[in-house]
Amino acid sequence: MGSIIVEKDQLHHFSHPHPLSLVYLQQPNHNADDEDEDEEEKEEEFVEEDHHGGQCKMCDKQILSFHLCYYYCKSCDYSLHKFCAELPKYKQNHPIHPEHKLRLDYNTYGYKFNCFVCKLNFKQENIYTYYCYDCNIEMDITCASTVFDQKMDITCASHAHKLERLFWAIVSTCLACGNKHEGEFFQCTTCPWFRISLDCALLPTKLLIQNHTNGTFTHSHPLTLAYSFLYSEQDAKFSPRCRVCDGRFYAHLWIYKCDKCRYYVHVDCATSKREPFMSIFLTPSASLGKTLKNYKEDEHPNMLHCPFLDEGDNLLKRHMSNQMELISKQHDGERINHPSHQHPLVFFDEQTSVDKKLVYLHDPMKRTQLLCDGCVKPVMTVPFYMCRQCSFVLHEWCANLPSQVQGHHDHPLSLLPKTPGKFFGVFECAICKLESNGFAYGCEECDFFVDINCAFIPEEITHDAHPDHLLSIVIPSAELSRRYCKACNYSFGYWKFAFHCPPCDFYIHVECALLLPKLIKHKCDKHPLSLRYGPVENHINQYFCEICEREFNPWKWFYHCTTCAQSMHAACGPIILQCEQDTYAYDGRSVYKFLNVKFGGTLEIKGHSYSLAFVQGIERDGNCLKCKMQLQYKMIFKCLECEFAFHYKCASSFIS
Incomplete structure (x- = not known):
């Protein structure tokens, strides 16, 4: 909704050579005939906070929507609050200074001054004040006007009594936002302990935040001011965190919330208001919005960017594709003898048939499953190796693995097609803690085994969930055990590896970072589902998994189809043949716990x-x-x- 300029309501003001036109920031009230207007449309009728009149040239304060209107010279971009523009040039018999006349004057020398009434130190230069030339005292416009004309009482929707303005500067905790402020406050005339800052007292009931944060954080819908956030309501919404600072909410403090999404934010975060003296207490991670890139691409040419695009992409494929000398020169139909299998393996480059019988590649939409016996990941493209006798399958890169690597262990790790001493070849990976019956790299002396994907985990990665910052590998420790994963919200314990962003205190499990692709396909939805790191825009309803049919917490990573408004647990999503079997086990994982197990045999x-x-x-x-x-x-x-x-x-x- 734009501003409305009324040319006929003009004012010739002594502070400006041109006539000023009255500009309305809000539409006039509706007539009775408009009462049947669509309710949803009415809710949208508010003034976006970027539609203001700039800075008032008399008091140097911003002209906002709740001021309703202001005076403006378009040719000079000169604005005045309506209140300021209508102030008298002189004030006689002021109750605080009745002896002499006060004159509204322009601070032409640009010096700083202390208001005689509220004792605030005004740092703005070139503003108007009321000045007594006999006594050399000054009052700011607000103090000189409100003391003279009225007590400046206000009512507040969150409190039962009237609030009276305090005409002196104090440092106090604001009971609206919960933070300490320095400056002007309103205090309850009945409950003197109840104080709210001037900034919070004048907060608009509707707010759009994307134009007030320099693009740091955005939300496309208007936010509504709420005067409490009851714990019962928070619990029903899975205890959301502030979408700007990731801090918790308190039941008695004000918040801004979206009526169309599960978007909640502290009032001071939404308005980007921080007291200067509080800045020393703020950590670098005090915002979840845009972050400055802390690395250069050319210094990290082989940087691994996560999540991987789909289930056909993974760490092992990326690593082996970079090893040019290992790329096979086999031709379609040729055979190799691989130490992992007793029969010869046939190389398939173009055709996908064995003895005239069609071999179907892995396809979730058709519910066909073809898993590599090496990495236990889907075989979605040619080339690959396959046994004609028993359907043993290997990706091309899994068939060309190095015999030894130096992983996150004191000793070199040897390639083991079957882990020795493990029943049915099932072992627990020492890094991701997932059970696997695929190939392993291990040290038999230390009984240390990792699956072949985790053997190639890099020291640093980046992830879309925390863009533009490097995430470094962290080994298990007592310190790490007290941290929580941003993907699944579970702790690391004393045995989990993590990726960590030190400046932001951001942690994710290695399996959450590497094993959840950006897009998946599932037979329950004809469209690809995308990985989400928080509640979806335009989705205020509860979230139910289409696979296990349970409600879930949208603050943990999940998969979602915007077209169909369907969602599913990250642990339920990638499952193909077991999807009817209620696979989601509540053990705290974002990743399906048998993701590295190939059933059969x-x-x-x-x-x-x-x-x-x-x-x-x-x-x-x-x-x-x-x-x-x-x-x-x-x-x-x-x-x-x-x-x-x-x-x-x-x-x-x-x-x-």
Whole structure:
């Protein structure tokens, strides 16, 4: 809504040579005939805070929407508050200084002065004041006018009593924003402990913030001023944090909130108001908005930028693609003997068929799954290697891995197609803590094993969740154990690796950073779903996972389709064949806990006529025959012909 200039309401003011026109910042009130106007449209009728009149040339304060109107000279870009423009040239018999006449004068020398009434030290130069030439005393415009004309009482929607302005400078805590301010306050005439600062008292009830922050943080919808944020309401919204500073909210303090999104912000963060004397207490991470880039691209030519685009991209693929000497010169149909497998592997470069039988690449939309036996990641493109006899599959880069690497360990790590001493080849990666039955790099002497992706983790990465800042690898420690991951909001404990931005105190688990792609495809939605780091714009409703059908916390990373307004847990999203099986286990992970496990294969047990299949347990599998605990969400061995089933760990002890 723009300003309305009324040319006929003109004023010839002594401070300016040209006539000033009255400019209305808000539309006139609606007539009775307009009462049936659409309610939603009415809600939008407010003045954006960037539609103001600039600085008043008399008091040097900003002209904002709640001032309703002001006087303006367009040719000179000269503005005056209506209140200031209508001040009398002289004031006689002022109650504080009745002996002499006060004159409204321009501070032509540009000196700083102390107001005789409120004792504030005015640092602005070239403003108007009321001055007594006999006594050499000055009053600022506000003090000289409000004391003379009225007590300046106001009402506040958050308090039952009237508030009276204090006409002296104080340093006090404002009970609206909770921060200390230095300057003018309003105090309750009944409850003297209740004080709010002048800035908070004059906050607009509707606010657009993108034009007041120099682009640091933005939100496209108007924010509504709320005078409390009850803990019960916060709890129902999964305890949101301020979208600017990431700080917590308090039930009794004012906030700005969006009525169309789950966007909440402190009032001082929304208005970017910080007291100068408070700046020494602010940390560099006091904003979640734009950050200055703290590295140069040319100094980090091989910098890994996360998240990866889709499920077909990963750290191992990127690393091996940079090793030019390892690129295969095989041709379609040629065979190799690989130490990981007893049969020859056929190279597929163009055709995707084995013995005239079509081999389907990994495709979530068609519910076809083809996982590499090395890295346990999807095979989505050619070339790759495959066994004609048993469907053993390797990415081209997984078939050309180096035999030894120097990872995050004291000793060199050797490539192990099967981890020694581990039942069914399943081991826990020492870095991401995910179980895996793919290839490993390990040190048998120390019983230290990592999956082949984690073996190539770089020292530094960048991530879209915290753009323009380097994230450095951090090994487990007592200090790290007290930190929380920004992706899943769970602690690191004493055993988790992390990526960390020291200036901003930003931490994410390595698996959250590297194993959650930017886009995924899922049979539950015909469109790609994108990784989100917080609540989605234009989505005020609750968030329910389309896979497990549970409500979830949108402050943890998740996948979302804007077109269909569908969402899903990050841990539920990438699952292909298990999606009907209620896969999301509440163990604090953003990543599906069996993401590095390739199910399949069989186990023979004495005393049972059929082979047991290696699968993920579902609800109808019931309880383990040995420990009697539930099989759902666990790795299990079960008979496909009867109800005979064990947990993976129970089966391993049963075999031994």
